Structure formats: structure tokens, C-alpha cells
Amino acid sequence: MPSTSSFRFSPYLLILFCSILHSAQAQRTQKPPLHGKHWMAITGKPLAATAGAKLFNDGGNAVDAACAMLAATCTMWDVLSWGGETQALIYHPKLKKVIAINALGVAPTGATVDFFKKKGYAFPPEYGPLAAVTPGTPGGLCYMLAHYGTKSLASVLKPAIEMAAGYPIDAQTANSIERGKDRIKQWPYSKDVFLTHEGEEREAPEAGELFVQKDLLLTLQKMINAEETALRAGKSREEAIMAAYDRFYTGDIAEEFVRGSQEQGGLITKADLANWKPIEEEPLHVNYKGIDVYKLQEWTQGPALLQSLNMLKHFDLKTMGYNSASYIHTVYQTMNLAFADRDFYYGDPYFLPKTPIESLLSEDYARARAKEINPTQNNPLAAPGDPYAWQGKKNPFSALLTERAKLLDTAGSGIKDFVPKHDATPTVTVANPNTLSAADLSAVDSAYMDRLLRGTTSVEAADSAGWVVSITPSGGWLPACIAGRTGVGMSQRLQSFVLDSLISPFNVVAPGKRPRVTLTPSLALKDGKPFLSFAVQGGDTQDQNLLQFFLNVVEFGMTVQEASEAPNINSNQLWLSLGGTKIADRKPRPGSLLLDKRVTQEVVEKLKTMGYSIQFGERTSGPINAIFFDEKHKTLWGGSSNNGEDYGIGW
DSSP states (O other): OOOGGGOOOOHHHHHHHSOSEETTTTEEOSSOOEEESSEEEEESSHHHHHHHHHHHHTTOOHHHHHHHHHHHHHHTOTTBOTBSBEEEEEEETTTTEEEEEEEOOOOOTTOOHHHHHHTTOSSOOSSSGGGOOOOOHHHHHHHHHHHHOOSOHHHHHHHHHHHHTOEEOOHHHHHHHHHTHHHHTTSHHHHHHHOTTTTSSSOSOOTTOEEOOHHHHHHHHHHHHHHHHHHHTTOOHHHHHHHHHHHHHHSHHHHHHHHHHHHTTOOOOHHHHHHOOOEEEOOEEEEETTEEEEEOOTTBSTHHHHHHHHHHTTSOHHHHOTTOHHHHHHHHHHHHHHHHHHHHHOOOTTSSSOOOHHHHTOHHHHHHHHTTOOSSSOOTTOOOOOGGGGGTOOOTTHHHHHHHHTTBOTTSSOBOEEEOOTTOOOEEEOOOGGGSOHHHHHHHHHHHHHHHHOOOOOEEEEETTSOEEEEOOBBSOSSOOBOGGGOOBBOOGGGGSBSOTTTOTTSBOOTTOOOOBOOOOEEEEETTEEEEEEEEOOGGGHHHHHHHHHHHHHTTOOOHHHHHHSOOEEEOOSOOSSOOSSHHHHSOOTTEEEEETTSOHHHHHHHHHTTOEEEEESOOSOOEEEEEEETTTTEEEEEEOSSSSOEEEEO
16 A cells, blocks of 8 residues: 555545435535545644644654644643643554553642632632643643654644744634633733733734744743754654653743743642653543444543443334334433433542542443333432442442432422531432522523533544544633743643532542543444544533443444434533532533534423423534444544534544
């Protein structure tokens, strides 16, 4: 096969020649599917997809291209930046296995329950330096590239460096800066970078304006200089890349990051940066009808999708019919049980207590949980199960679960508010939604939905040699607090911790600990070969959307483009992982169901009789990006949904 370096791509010709009508069902999609023979690069921004294509065009593999896309998206802000976190799954074609990369930052020194409670927080804050875990993306990118890529860091960062020197900013990012300018003005380094027209009516950049980031440019150049110095000293490619890593986490970049963070009230220390390391892990997986589905460990919400698939094996979804009332009900109930377990049992596996993940993913546990589903009515009291029983052990948290259950209104009408005390004993008052005006409900729902759907991005890459990469990076989104003169926005992921074990004993904040995050890339193998690579943005909806996407392909025969655009549902009967200043902001909403407006009125009326409170949306999923591996034709199919700026290029 000729080297990919001998080809020159044209994204415009690619889009032009993609067919709009496709698959046996010949469903018309708003965006065409992508096709490729040699490689596929898909991510959240068109310029970033082009960065991936450049690496492929220069002979790089899928890991090189994915790292280039990751670097470019971080440079474009909006939904993530360089101080955020990276979560990845990589299929290694020579080893014929899936590798998991944990590049999530940790809570800094001083980030304790007492610290935040004394400041009056119900959860760690959403924004600012106190919301930050240690940066993970620079380390994760360097680790993946050093161990599984083929190119130098200089080659991979070249597009991002060119962009930091000035790129035409897109309207979505520019307008996000303008909306968040009041918060940005609280942080001097952020104000200097983002408010390019300070004092004018519009202080943010205009769409199409060249957005220059001098401090970030210098930081990235310092990393490249460290690599070049190491190479001149006779170090290997891998050692040279890790020299750049060291400069970020232990050198002058680290010093300025810590100084800038602490100047603005942050907690991160030099020791926090130096002690943090990305971790290569074994992924978790289950088999669904002959397809092995892989997710990251329980420091993410990914296993909730695996639990859902294990339960759904016990239902005939195809006979129910796509988006029929019975299908929607079954998927909703299944997700509620899986997310109830997520909310209580998931957390950092490197800290005690140890999550009972083996039992949560066992066939016997799934069978028992599936039997809890009432086929005709929503269960507003869906609660965590008892996985310890399947280990022959007594649940050490049974008393907590009993106390937690008291938070549920026995009439099933909702969740009671509570204010956690230092001894985790709740004070209970019943919330009555009927006392709120229509305007109040609209405002509450808008804020709630923002927290439910809060975005990130995804990166999908594959090549003809068999390398596959799925990444869901995030953190440091706008409005971001920049750490000193590094140009690096700090993560806001600390907010995903809880401060009371009554919500989750596994996810209580502690220094050095990783929060349980929503970020969740996916890979699936069939007959030991890559079948699907897929990911999505959207906070707590991610594994809801990805579950339905997977079922769309496997149960209903959709192409990846059809599946990414297809109507789906969201359950709000779960604890939110992001945002809010009060417990009430994050509590579950029993029976709350978001439907796509394309769902038929007959189905809607049937669901109402089953106990659902229904809301509608034009689109009910974050942008899904996916690659399907066509074994019959030995080609790649790319899908990038019509909701957002996500974009793909194939060759």
C-alpha cells in the first residue's frame, strides 16, 4: 500500500463527492457521511480536523493525528484548553488490544471537605482557581505521543503553534468570550488574553478576527525547545518528548503556572504538579451480542454504558421498534438504574474505599437489576443497587443508602432538599415545584439543562495500519482563569467532587484524588477487530447519547452518520456532575424526559400515561463523532453529527 505521505487531501473535494443518500434504509442526513481508505480524522472544530489531516498527510499514524487535533482544539478554547484533562482509548494493532490513558488531574494540596464547607460551598466551585485540578492534557498528550506515536512533539504541535500565533477565531468562541466577560474581568491574565477590545461596547474578539495568544505561544515553544535540546544531547524520540513533559510539570512553566494560580487564590503547588503522572490502565469492557465494548475505568461515568448494555441484553429492543414508547421507556429505566449506581459507587479506583466495579459489571447483577424494571410505569425511586451481595459480602454503606433513600419523596413526586452538615446528617425540607411560577420554572430548567449538557469535545482518529484513537478531552473552558503568563487556562473539574458521603462515599474530595468525571470515549471490537470508535460532548448526557448511538448501529442498522443525527432521549433522573451552588441544583428529577421534537404524538401520549414529565428539544444530543470499520470493503466510515461545529476529513 502506498504511504499516506504521497497523498494530498482536499476537504472540499471530499465533502463534495460524499453521497447524501446512503445505507439500505437510504435515510437522508443533514451532513454527508465521510469515507476513507487510508485514514479518518474527526473532532470538534474544522481547523482542528485539518490539523489531524496534516499529520496524516505527513505520514503520521492515528495517535500522531489525534494528538495534533487535541493540541489544536485546546488552543481554540471554547469547550476546553491546555490546562484541562484528557481521557483516551487506543487500539494497538500489533498487540491487538485496547489501551486506556488516564490523564485526569487531581485535587491539589488543601482541597479538603472542611476547606470548601467553611467557605459555604455545597460543592467545589464551578469557576476560578479553586475549581482547578492539576492540568492533565499536556502530560497525557506527551505520554500518548512518546509511547504510541511516530512523530516529534514539534511536528504534532506545529498547527497549534501556528494558531497560537494568530488564527481567525470562530463566532461561537468569540461570542462565548463576550457572554462571559464579566467573569473574565475578575482574572487579570484572562482579561489580557480574551478582552482584545477592552473598554469598547464589544470587548471580545469579533468572528474572523486574528486571535493571538503570545503567552501560550511561548509556553508551547518552551516545550519544543526542551525536546530539541534533548535530541541534540543524544536522547531518543521518546525521551525528548518526555523532556518537554518535564519542563511543563517541574520546570519554569510549572513555576509560572503555580505562581499565577496562587496569586489568584488557587491551591495548586509545585509538588502537586511534580507528583502528578498520567496512568496507563486496563479498560473495562462487556460483550453485547458478539461486540466487545470498551470504556475507561470507574473514575469516569463510562461503566454506566456497560452496565446499561448488560441489562438491555434481557430485552428484545428490535421487536419494540426504534423510539417506540416501550423502547424509550426501557432505555430510560435501564439508564436510571445504571446512573443511580454511578452516582453512588463510582470514584477514583486508586483511593479507598474501593469501588465494587467487578460486581457492578457482572451478568448476575445486571440480570437482577433488569428484573426491577416495571414495563408500564416509570420508577421515580430508582436507587443504587447492592453489588456487594454478588460478592457474598455485606454492603459497608447500607446505613448510608438507607439514609439516602429518605431523600426521596415517598409519594414519588420528587427529591427533598437537604443541607449536609459536617457529620453528614441531613436536614430535610420538601420542595414543592407547584409554588414556582412558569417564569421561575423556565429559568430553573434553562440553568439545569446547561449543567446537564455542558460541553467538551471529542477526537476520533483511525488509519489503515489499524491504529484507532478515541479521546474525550475537556476542562479549562470559557470563561477560563489563566494561570499567570503561561497562557494556560486552569481546569474546572474539581466541581465534579462531592463534599458529603451521603451523595457518594467514593467521590468525596481529597488532595491527590481524581474526581469522578463525565468524560467517556468508547471503542468497540467485533471478532477481535475494530468495529466502532465513538464519543460525544455533553456532560451527564454523554453515556446516554452514546448508548443510544451504539444501539442505533447495532440493533437498527443505521450508518454512523444516521446514528449520530437520529432522535434520542435524555433522562434527568440522575445527580448532575457539574455546576450549581446548592444541593437542589444537582438533585435528580424523577420522570423528567427530554424528547426530540420528531418523536410522534402517539408515542408522547403513551409516555405521559407511564409517568413521564416531557420536555422537547430540536436536538437532544451533543455532537457525536464516530468511525465505523467496514470489514467487508476494508474502508472507513466517518460520522459527525449535525449539532455543533464538529467536522471530519478522510482520505
